[in-house]
Amino acid sequence: MNLSYKWLKEYVDFDLTPETLAEKLTSSGIAVEGITNLSEELSDIVIGEVISCEQHPNADKLSLCKVSDGQGEYPVVCGAINVAKGQKIVFAKIGATLPGDFTIKAAKLRGVDSEGMICSAKELGISSEWLLPEQRDGILVLDTDAPIGSDAIAYLDLDDYVMELDLTPDRGDCLSLINVARQVAAITGSRVRFPDIAFNEVITESDKGIDIKIEAPEDCPRYVGKIVENIQVGPSPFWVQNKLRNAGIRPISNVVDVTNYVLLELGQPLHAFDYEQLQGQQIIVRRSKKGETIVTLDEQERTLDDTMLLICDAARPVAIAGVMGAENSEVTEKTQTVLIESAYFNPVSVRKTSTKLGLRSEASARFEKGINYEQTKVAAQRAAQLLSEISSAIPHESETDVYPNPIERARVSLRFTKVNQLLGTSLTNEEIKDILKSLQLEMVEDNGDSVIFQIPAFRPDLRIEEDLIEEVASIFGLENIPVTLPYGDTHKGARNTEQKIRTRIFEVLKAAGANEIITYSFINRNHLDKILLPENDLRRNVVEVLNPLSEEQGVMRTTLIPGILDNALRNHNRKSENLLTFEVGKVYYKNGFPEKTELPEEEMKLSVFGRGRMAGDWKNKAEEIDFYYIKGMIDALFSSLKINDIEYVPANDSGEYHPGRCAKILLGGTFIGYIGELNPKVADNYSLSGRNYMAELHLDTIITSCEEKISYRYLPKYPGMNRDLAILIDDQIRAGQIVETIEKTGGELLRNVEVFDLYQGAQIPEGKKSIAFSLQFQAEDRTLTDDEVSIIIEKIKQVLEETFAAKLRD
Amino acid sequence: MRQQLEEIKEKTKKVLEENFNSEELNDLKVKILGKKGELTTILKEMGKVSAEERPVIGQLANQVRDELQQVFAEKQQEIKNKELENKLKEETIDVTLPGREMKKGSIHPITKTIMEAEDIFIGLGFEIAEGPEIETDFYNFEALNLPKDHPARDMQDSFYITPEVLLRTHTSPVQIRSMIEKKSEIPLKIICPGKVYRRDDDATHSPMFHQIEGLVIDKNIRMSDLKGVLLTFAREMFGTEQKIRLRPSFFPFTEPSAEVDISCVMCGGKGCRVCKQTGWLEILGSGMVHPNVLRYGGYDPEEVSAFAFGMGVERIAMLKYGINDLRLFYENDVRFLSQF
Structure with a gap:
């Protein structure tokens, strides 16, 4: 406002x-x-009168005027069509300034001297939005009683x-x-001045009357109707237009302007009906019927349901209560008598109706917040008074006020100790009372430690003790409340285990060189197709958003992959080719919702994505990110979380991955996610050229199996022994199988097995590979002998030969 | 013989004045002092010396040998130093070439800001509570004193899943869940960081953003305590010179309510473009928890009092890092992310 x-x-x-x-x-x-x-950019502008107006001798479209400011007369060349002799106008003399850093200077226009300018509204900085249609073009013509020579800025209330x-x-x-x-x-500490309401002339007897019947008193506790006759609809005087304009309401005509004037002044929305259009001299306030229609002032036909409140005449609806009037009883140029409606409607009812209809007005905005229920009659009188002041209108002496169950003013009790206890202040009882009295709250009971205040009708927001405490705090000043810290028992603050582990995950992945991203939790449903999820994939079990901003945000994600792929593309488009990113965030599954569960299921997931190269420099060529790079990151993560029981099992059942380059990750036998190369078809769907690698893990499972405690293992006292073993083996046999076999055969003394070389190519037969392992032997209680280890190695060799037809290489 | 010894001493000393490398020096040493060296050869003649002279010559011979050994040692050290010097000179590298590249990862500025706020509040004795992002109308609105048709629901345009379930519009429902979980225990001191959702998408609004909510319930919690906690937070987050300002406001879940401003982080309060010349920046909403909310959470407002506050993480991060465009957070451009 x-x-x-x-x-x-x-x-x-x-x-x-x-x-x-x-x-x-x-x-x-x-x-x-x-x-x-x-008025920031305005100065030296006065009210002038056009004393004469003739055709410019040298220009068809210009007029040559003489303007008087009451002291002197000035020749002024004016280009406006609407300029005419006798008009009161806004005159910018030489030296005057106008918006846009514009100073008036003496000029010669087509050979004729011009000593000033007759202004249009636009030149004064008034937007045409706030003007009557006839004021939008040409010069601004003032009311005939505008005092010549006086300050036009003040006259137009631009000194505001x-x-x-x-x-x-x-x-x-x-x-x-x-x-x-x-x-x-x-x-x-000042006093409010309420406008005086008095009438010069009233109609005491008239055949024009109104009968008001409230059929829904809960929705409409009070309804006042006041009739004003002898109206001549026309523009309001400037002082009314100015006020509306400065408040951001467009002037329309005297009748409408007066209702808006009172709306702004007293906060009471009013409606003016063309009395002659109301049938049967009757107003009936009732609930609408389902399917009933009404054409509102904005020329829209509105279909109503049975919860809305209508204002009707004897035959038909003439307004949606508190929201908008109907076209059928609108005030027009021909209107001579109006019925001014001033009512108190139930805030919730108005709010529901305006929300349902999607129709907000200055009136509904006030009704739905609760207006002053004691001002209903005064507001109608005030409007009648203003109408009679600015036009020939004559109001009826009395009005019809239907108020079957007067609303009682609320009473709220307040304990002084509670005020200081809640605020941390040490205000005296008197100080508290004085503050509340200054807000026109009336103290109706003083019990020493507590008081009861009666709440004025214009403050419907004050209902409980805390509301009064807030008023005290606001007027006392929040800046005057001291600064303290809570005292009493305190706990040690901390993250819980899960939060600590999550923090560690962030640190590990950051240290591994990955950038954390955060993407939207909602995605376009078509991503599920783009990542080639099978029809029966659980991730198709999405939660839909009823009212998304667009399809792009239509469903809640069940996987982090779309977000991370979209992001990869965005970075690719911005020439960031080398990417290593991760995201930790929730996914949402519909599952039993809403039939069986109150809410959908939420799960925390982790995704990792890489493409392009890692860091390289003048000395070392940048390493290409591949499957094993991402796997290394995931392994590092598990190792830092003290998770050992991890298994990678080849998988080809998840559409978004390359079928030959994907593994299921098992933690203690439980599936926790996939790792693999992005299926080239999916890459194509996202316009991601080249190879892309990723993993997506169920974080909740990882967190629950994460060992927070580190238990130190003694360093060996005796030297261990390392042996290498190189074999030639069928290409189809996976390293994991071989390692597993070696570990099983090696027994207790075999501490560790690592692949240290893999070779295919020259000198290796087609369909074979050469793979080399480094075996580390260690005993807790003695130094191992060469012989001991050789026996184990021999056994391993034998088993590898038998199991995989492996051939030893030297 | 005495003469021979003197001669060899002088001769060797003279020779040693010339330049040698360490190998040559070694050869020379062997030639003079070695088992078949010149000095040894002379000493083999010792038998021919008369019995009276023998001790004298013997002593002289030892003297000469010691002296020569000393001279050789000195020379050797000299050569070693010289050779090391040469070697170091040859090994000079271009120290201005760039260091070996390491891929640097980063934590998203939003996560980073949340973690930092968490650490500050943990230091003040808070625990961290979390809750679902898809919430019931009850937890998101009703239990927070926002009944249906409350005008304040307009302040938050929501994404709905069903008419009764929605994406949480603030992290406040976690307060209610924590209160119910705590079963009226005191004190309760929590912050609730997380994602929230509102139907707004323009230059200054993101349909998904982050909040941190805080709640303290105990006997005798006062608005002055709220001021103290928030001042501490502001100073830890933005610097020890920070001031805060509270302005009365309205939130359905608190009464009294206040918006909290911090002194402008750009100009320090003098007034600039960022703070619209006011010297202040609004960063959070707060207040004393409304008695209805306490009741919904299972606490008796006559027994305990509480304060709560809620802040937008994006706003804090923008101020902290001088980020001028909200959209950067969700574009996740690695050139942006790498700066954190």
Whole structure:
């Protein structure tokens, strides 16, 4: 909401600059987001009169005017079509400044002297958004009673500051000047001035009447109707237009403008019906019927359900209560009598209706936050008064006020100790009372240690003790609350085991040279096809988002692979060819949801991805990232987590991997994920050229089997012995099988087996490979002898020959 | 013989004044002092010397040998030094060539910021709580004093899975879950970091982002304690000169509520473009936990009081590292990531 600094001063006296006011309001809970000085670039602009207006001798489209500022007369050449003799206009004399760093100078236009400029609204910095249609082109023509020679900036209320309020949902009361004024009064110790309501002339007897019937009193506790006759619909005077414009509401016509004026001034939304269009001199407030339709003022046909509240005449709906009026009873140029509606609608009902219809208005924004239920009648009177002031309108003397069950003001009790206990302050009882009284809360009971306050009708947000404590804190100033730390028993803070392990995983992968990425938890469903998941894959069991921003974020991911591949492509497109990335994040499975479980299942996963080369330099060529590189990283991770029981089993059952270059990873026999080369078809689907490697692991399983305790193993006392063993063997036999056989045969003394060479090519027969192992022998209690070890080696050789037809190489 | 000894001494000394390498020196040493060397040869003649002269000559011979050995040793050291010097000269390398490249990994700035915040709060006695990202309406809204049709639900446009289940819009539901799990025990001091989701996607909003929520429940928890904890956090995170400012605000789950600003990390509070000349930057929302929320969590608001706060991790990370574009976090450009 835009708050006019100048207009606010009509309701409360204060001696604060706009900046200081903004600061004080902000620190009391009414946040001011920004201040605009409307006259920042304007100076020396006065109201003038066009004394004469003739055709320019040398230009068809220009007029030669004489403008008076009450003291002198100035020749002015004007290009506007609408300029005419007798008009009151905005006159920028020589030396005046206008927006855009524009200073008026004496000029000769087509041979004729021009000593000033007649301004258009645009030249004054007023956007056409805030203008009547006839003001949008040409010069701005002022009201005929505009005083010649006086300051046009003040006349147009451009000597104002617009303060942009960023109100929290509980402070809907400050969507009105009068309630902001109340807040200012509380801060400054000043008093609020409520506008005087008086009428010069009223109609006491008329055949025009209104009968109001509320059929849904819960949705509409109060409804006031006031009739105003003898209307001539037309533009409002400038002082009304200016105020609306500065508040960010477009002036339309005097009737509509007055309803908006009161909306801004008192926070009471009003609606004006064309009385002659209402049938049967009747207003009925009732719930709509399912499927009932209404054409609203914005020319849209709206279909209603049976929860919405309607304002109807004897025959048909004429407004959606609190939201928008209907076209059928709209005020037009021909309107002569209006019925002003001022009502209090149930906030929840208005909110539900406007949400369902997707229709928000200045009115609904106020109703749904709860307005002042005691101001309903006054607001209708105020509108009638303003209408009669700015036009020929004459209001009826009385109004119809239907208020079957008057709402009682809330009472809230407050314990003084609670205030200081919750805030950490040491305010006296008197100080607390004074603050609340300054907010116009009425103390109705004083019990020494506690008090009961009656809450004024304009503060529906104050309901419980804590609400009052908040008011005390805001007015006392949060900056005045001391700074302390909690005392009493404290625990030692810490990460739990799972969190510690996760932290370690981050550290290990970072140390291995990988960059952590974070991608969105939602993905496009088509990724599941792009990564070639089989139809029956569990990862197709996705949780769908009902209202995604786009298909790109349509389902919750069941795998981290799409995110990491999309990211690889993005980096590839930005010429980052060498990538080593990882992500730790949740995936989501539908499983029994929503039939059997309250929520979908969530699981933490880890993905690792690599392509291109590792670091290289002038001395060592960069190593290409391959399957074994990623496997090495995963092994390093397990080793740092003290997980030993890991097995890699060849796999070809997961579509996203190369069928010949993929392994299932088992931890103690339990499946924990896949590692492999990205299936070239999938790579193609993601436009990722070259070879790509990745792994995806179930982190939860890893974390539960992770041994946090490190148990030290004694260093051997006796020297061990190393032997190498090279064999020629069928290409199809996997290193893992051979190592396993060697380990089994080697027995206790064989401490470790490592592959140290693999060779295929020249001198090796087709379909064979040469593979070499380094065997480490060690006894705990003695120095091993050559003979002992040789016996074991011989046995291993024999078993390898028998099992794999391996041939020994020297 | 005496003369012979003197001669060999003088001769050797003279020869040694010339340049040798260590091999040549060794050869010379053998030639003079070796088993078949010149000195030994002379000494073999000792038998021919008269009995009276023998001790005198013997002593002289020893003297000459010791002296020569000494001279050889000195010369040897000299040569060794020289040779080492030459060797070191030859081994000079170009130290300006770049060092061996090591691939440097990185932790995402969001994770890094969360970890740092965690460490600060752990130091203040907090534990770290986590919870599901897909939540029920009850935990995400209702138990946080946000009943259906509450206007404040507008503040958070949500992604729904079913009408009753949604992607959590804040990490606050973890508070409720932790409270219920704790079964009214005090003190409860937790922070809850994690991903949250809102239907917003533009230059300053990401549909997925991160929050850290904090909650402290105990007897006699005061708003002044909230100020103390947040001031400590701000100083640990952004520097010891930090100041904080609380402004009244509204959150359905706290009453009183306050937005918290820190002095601008760019200008130190003098006013600049980043802080819109105010000297302050808003970093989090906070307040005293609403009695309804305490009740939902199984605590009696007459027995205990509590404060809570919640901050956007992206915002903190942007301020901490001077990142000016939110989207960088989710583009995961390795050139960006590698800087952390």
